[in-house]
Amino acid sequence: MESMSDKTRTPSRRGFAAMDPERRREIARRGGASVPSEKRSFAQDRDLAANAGRKGGAASRGGGRRPASQS
Numbered sequence: 001m002e003s004m005s006d007k008t009r010t011p012s013r014r015g016f017a018a019m020d021p022e023r024r025r026e027i028a029r030r031g032g033a034s035v036p037s038e039k040r041s042f043a044q045d046r047d048l049a050a051n052a053g054r055k056g057g058a059a060s061r062g063g064g065r066r067p068a069s070q071s
Contacts, residue, residue, distance in 0.1 A: 016024055042049035 016027075019027075037043065042052070
C-alpha cells in the first residue's frame with residue numbers, strides 16, 4: 001500500500017498554463033484593444049486613475065501608508 005508521500009503529484013495544466021506560448025503572447029498583445037478609447041477613462045484622466053489607486057490601496061490590507069504621528 002502506497003502512502004501519500006510516495007506519490008508525486010503534478011498539477012493539472014489548465015487555462016493559460018495549458019496554452020501554447022505563442023497563443024498566450026497573441027492574447028496578451030491584444031491587451032484592451034476590444035475597449036474603445038473613449039471608454040478607457042483611466043487613459044483619459046490621470047487624476048481619476050490616481051484617486052482610484054488611492055481608494056483601492058486604502059481598502060486593501062492595512063490601508064496602505066499611515067501618516068506620521070504628530071507628537
